[in-house]
Amino acid sequence: MTYLSTKAMAALLGCNPETLRRNYRSGLYKLGTHCVVINPKAPPKQQRLRWNSEQVLRTNAGLRAYRSKSSA
Known part of the structure; x- marks a missing residue:
């Protein structure tokens, strides 16, 4: 399990913090x-957050799959 800062997690996701x-x-x-x-x-x-990169990436992957499925 890897915990990242908000800035680092946002960079990994390619979004704004x-x-x-x-x-x-x-x-x-x-x-x-x-x-x-x-x-x-x-x-x-x-408050400062540290993000569980594995869980956030898993949630984002599920969200992307749901969005692509519902738009097809």
Whole structure:
């Protein structure tokens, strides 16, 4: 299991770090499964996340497959 910073995870996915955060806030990624908070006592806007690259990539692959299946 490899944990990456938000910036590194976004680069791996080819998206903006804010897109990654927005997907987390929308519920696509779950705390404890896809990411962990490394400074939990900080206010929510200042919390720093580390991303489980394997889980995030697996979720994104499933999302892409669903989107291609539904658009065909």
